[in-house]
Amino acid sequence: MARSSLTREEVLAAAAGLVRQHGPPALTMRRLAAELGTAVTSIYWHVGNRESLLDALVERTVQEMGTLRPAGRTPVTRIVSVARGLRRELRARPHLIAMVHERGLTERMFLPAQQALAHEVHDAGLRGSRAADAVRAVQFHTVGFLLVERNRERSPVQSPAEGDLWSTSTAGGDPALARALARPADQERLFVTSVRALVDGLLVVGGPPGVTAE
Incomplete structure (x- = not known):
C-alpha cells in the first residue's frame, strides 16, 4: 500500500542514499518509489522528473557541505x-x-x-x-x-x-x-x-x- 504522507525531504534523503550506495545510474523513479513504499506518481508530485530530482540532490549536497x-x-x-x-x-x-x-x-x-x-x-x-x-x-x-x-x-x-x-x-x-x-x-x-x-x-x-x- 502506498504511503499517504510523504515529504520532499524524505524523497531527497532516500534518493541521496541510493546514489551514495550505488551511483547515479541506480536512481530511477520506480526504484525510488519502491524504496519509499509509495507510488511513482507521488515521487513526481514532490520532486518533478528525474532531472529535477538530480538538480535538487545537487543543491541539497551543496547545502550539506556548508x-x-x-x-x-x-x-x-x-x-x-x-x-x-x-x-x-x-x-x-x-x-x-x-x-x-x-x-x-x-x-x-x-x-x-x-x-x-x-x-x-x-x-x-x-x-x-x-x-x-x-x-x-x-x-x-x-x-x-x-x-x-x-x-x-x-x-x-x-x-x-x-x-x-x-x-x-x-x-x-x-x-x-x-x-x-x-x-x-x-x-x-x-x-x-x-x-x-x-x-x-x-x-x-x-x-x-x-x-x-x-
Missing part, C-alpha cells in the same frame, strides 16, 4: 578541524560530489569551507594574498590527499606489495623506517600530520621568504 564548523582552541587546531571535516564530507558522498562537479557547482560547494578557513586564518593574523594562499593550500591539500586515497583504494592488487619492497637496504639503513613503510598507512593520522605541518608553516609570522601581506 555545515562545516571549526573546533578547537588554537588557530592550527581549528583550521585542521575544518580540513578534517571537509575530507570526511567529501569521502562520505563521492557520487553526489561528482554530480555537483558535472553541473558546474564545485566552486560554490567549496565556498563555505573556504569562508571558514578564511575566518580562521584572519584570526591567526594573515591578510591579503597570504590569507588567500593559506585558504587555497589547505583546500588543495585536502582534495589532493582524498584523490590519492581513492586511487589507492581502487587500484588493482599490487605485486609486489608496498610491504614487500621495504627493507633496511631500501630504507637507507633505517630498519625502523622500513618497518613503518611496510605497514599499511594510517590515512587519518597521516592526513592530520600532513595538514598540521602545512598549517604550521603557513601561519609562521612573516611567512616564507619573498611572501608579504597586502
Whole structure:
C-alpha cells in the first residue's frame, strides 16, 4: 500500500542514499518509489522528473557541505578541524560530489569551507594574498590527499606489495623506517600530520621568504 504522507525531504534523503550506495545510474523513479513504499506518481508530485530530482540532490549536497564548523582552541587546531571535516564530507558522498562537479557547482560547494578557513586564518593574523594562499593550500591539500586515497583504494592488487619492497637496504639503513613503510598507512593520522605541518608553516609570522601581506 502506498504511503499517504510523504515529504520532499524524505524523497531527497532516500534518493541521496541510493546514489551514495550505488551511483547515479541506480536512481530511477520506480526504484525510488519502491524504496519509499509509495507510488511513482507521488515521487513526481514532490520532486518533478528525474532531472529535477538530480538538480535538487545537487543543491541539497551543496547545502550539506556548508555545515562545516571549526573546533578547537588554537588557530592550527581549528583550521585542521575544518580540513578534517571537509575530507570526511567529501569521502562520505563521492557520487553526489561528482554530480555537483558535472553541473558546474564545485566552486560554490567549496565556498563555505573556504569562508571558514578564511575566518580562521584572519584570526591567526594573515591578510591579503597570504590569507588567500593559506585558504587555497589547505583546500588543495585536502582534495589532493582524498584523490590519492581513492586511487589507492581502487587500484588493482599490487605485486609486489608496498610491504614487500621495504627493507633496511631500501630504507637507507633505517630498519625502523622500513618497518613503518611496510605497514599499511594510517590515512587519518597521516592526513592530520600532513595538514598540521602545512598549517604550521603557513601561519609562521612573516611567512616564507619573498611572501608579504597586502
